[in-house]
Amino acid sequence: MRVTIFGTGYVGLVTGTCLAEVGNDVVCVDVDANKIARLERGEIPIYEPGLEPLVRANHASGHLRFTTDAASAIAHAQVIFIAVGTPPDEDGSADLSHVLTVARTIGANLARHAVVVNKSTVPVGTADAVRAAIAAELAARGANVEFDVVSNPEFLKEGDAVQDCLRPDRIVIGADSARAIDALRTLYAPFNRNHERIVLMDVRSAELTKYAANAMLATKISFMNEIANIAEQVGADVEQVRKGIGSDPRIGYHFIYPGAGYGGSCFPKDVKALEHTARAHAYEPRLLSAVEAVNAAQKRKLFALVERHFGGALRGRTIAVWGLAFKPNTDDMREAPSRTLLEQLWAAGAKVRAYDPEAAGEAARIFGERADLVLCDQQYAALEGADALVIVTEWKAFRSPDFERIRASLGHAVVFDGRNIFDPKAVEGAGLAYYGIGRGRSI
Numbered sequence: 001m002r003v004t005i006f007g008t009g010y011v012g013l014v015t016g017t018c019l020a021e022v023g024n025d026v027v028c029v030d031v032d033a034n035k036i037a038r039l040e041r042g043e044i045p046i047y048e049p050g051l052e053p054l055v056r057a058n059h060a061s062g063h064l065r066f067t068t069d070a071a072s073a074i075a076h077a078q079v080i081f082i083a084v085g086t087p088p089d090e091d092g093s094a095d096l097s098h099v100l101t102v103a104r105t106i107g108a109n110l111a112r113h114a115v116v117v118n119k120s121t122v123p124v125g126t127a128d129a130v131r132a133a134i135a136a137e138l139a140a141r142g143a144n145v146e147f148d149v150v151s152n153p154e155f156l157k158e159g160d161a162v163q164d165c166l167r168p169d170r171i172v173i174g175a176d177s178a179r180a181i182d183a184l185r186t187l188y189a190p191f192n193r194n195h196e197r198i199v200l201m202d203v204r205s206a207e208l209t210k211y212a213a214n215a216m217l218a219t220k221i222s223f224m225n226e227i228a229n230i231a232e233q234v235g236a237d238v239e240q241v242r243k244g245i246g247s248d249p250r251i252g253y254h255f256i257y258p259g260a261g262y263g264g265s266c267f268p269k270d271v272k273a274l275e276h277t278a279r280a281h282a283y284e285p286r287l288l289s290a291v292e293a294v295n296a297a298q299k300r301k302l303f304a305l306v307e308r309h310f311g312g313a314l315r316g317r318t319i320a321v322w323g324l325a326f327k328p329n330t331d332d333m334r335e336a337p338s339r340t341l342l343e344q345l346w347a348a349g350a351k352v353r354a355y356d357p358e359a360a361g362e363a364a365r366i367f368g369e370r371a372d373l374v375l376c377d378q379q380y381a382a383l384e385g386a387d388a389l390v391i392v393t394e395w396k397a398f399r400s401p402d403f404e405r406i407r408a409s410l411g412h413a414v415v416f417d418g419r420n421i422f423d424p425k426a427v428e429g430a431g432l433a434y435y436g437i438g439r440g441r442s443i
């Protein structure tokens with residue numbers, strides 16, 4: 001099919017590339033000419049495993065094209081995806097200005113039927129707003145062109161986005177027209193083999209499904225972080241509790257890892273946006289507010305442990321940090337717990353030596369040059385002259401380190417394991433003090 005995607009960010013680029021990979025003729029549009037020029041040269045603006053070769057191959061074969069020319073991209077399309085950003089507004093609600101600008105552009109240019117698909121995470125009711133914006137533009141120029149608006153939220157995980165897109169566990173389609181459903185069934189047929197993955201529903205339910213999924217996952221994490229904090233107080237080990245409850249298939253092992261709090265571009269934003277939507281409809285979301293509050297406190301947990309260990313005396317100390325990205329396999333530091341930790345350490349007068357396999361460039365961009373931050377290009381280099389080591393992101397390369405070497409490098413033999421990736425006995429066996437999250441001993 002002929003597909004146009006507005007927005008070459010994370011969602012748009014991955015979706016466009018995967019649709020091109022299965023033989024569609026895809027045009028990706030962005031207002032950022034510099035980004036489009038880079039994509040034309042095969043340069044990928046984000047770090048995502050497996051994406052670059054797919055973009056290059058499909059660009060080379062002509063299945064995937066990049067342009068800033070919205071009018072020609074709209075003329076090309078049978079299906080138009082809106083995959084532009086919905087950053088949080090001051091009050092936590094999603095800012096729909098980019099989505100509605102695209103809708104108006106579509107209305108101003110549409111000359112024959114197209115299915116317009118909302119892929120961005122947008123509050124309930126946005127499809128109606130998009131429909132109205134397109135219709136208003138069509139009316140303004142006296143054009144009588146039919147179109148459909150569909151909600152088709154994405155469930156991609158950063159780091160696994162290509163696989164999630166090529167092998168989705170579900171394809172949620174919220175639509176109110178048979179013509180639109182047919183078009184999306186055809187488009188998604190290559191990803192819908194072996195068993196039915198398409199879940200059809202009305203538009204508003206599809207919009208809410210996206211928020212419900214992320215809010216549920218965020219709730220699981222905050223729940224486990226709360227249990228971890230209780231475990232710490234009562235002298236229990238949350239890692240054993242986690243295995244104990246995960247074995248119940250109704251609970252499951254996924255997404256019950258306690259840690260330094262959830263970050264990223266989705267959970268924090270989406271939980272807040274859903275809270276906002278609820279309040280806008282006169283419902284007070286007590287659970288969602290608690291999920292948020294627990295997470296905000298959890299992001300301060302590592303600093304609290306470090307501060308307590310050093311009796312509050314952090315001025316002049318150097319803390320080594322392994323992991324800056326909000327999770328492994330990405331360079332994304334949006335809302336990352338590392339940011340809270342670094343800010344708190346700096347406020348307490350400590351210096352930071354940090355290592356992350358991918359996020360050093362992002363950290364340099366966010367923090368700029370500063371005397372109290374050294375970004376190291378090797379994990380053990382971060383330990384040089386440091387008093388303590390804090391693990392913030394569970395990159396694979398951190399899982400089995402040389403504990404003897406860590407002890408020999410550190411001024412104070414202490415490790416703070418913000419993701420519970422180490423066996424406390426192995427750490428302590430090497431002569432290091434160990435602090436984890438919710439592991440009784442950190443009392």
Ligand code: UGA
Pocket residue numbers: 121154155156157158159214217221254255256257258259260261262263264265266267326327
């Ligand atoms: C999340 C969802 O998992 C995707 O399904 C969704 O499509 C995406 O948001 C989105 O809305 O676009 P993502 O933000 O890439 O994906 O990252 P996750 O793997 O979900 O991790 C989010 C955060 O939760 C990370 O900071 C991670 O460290 C934390 N986490 C995750 C935990 O603390 N414990 C866990 O057990 C799992």
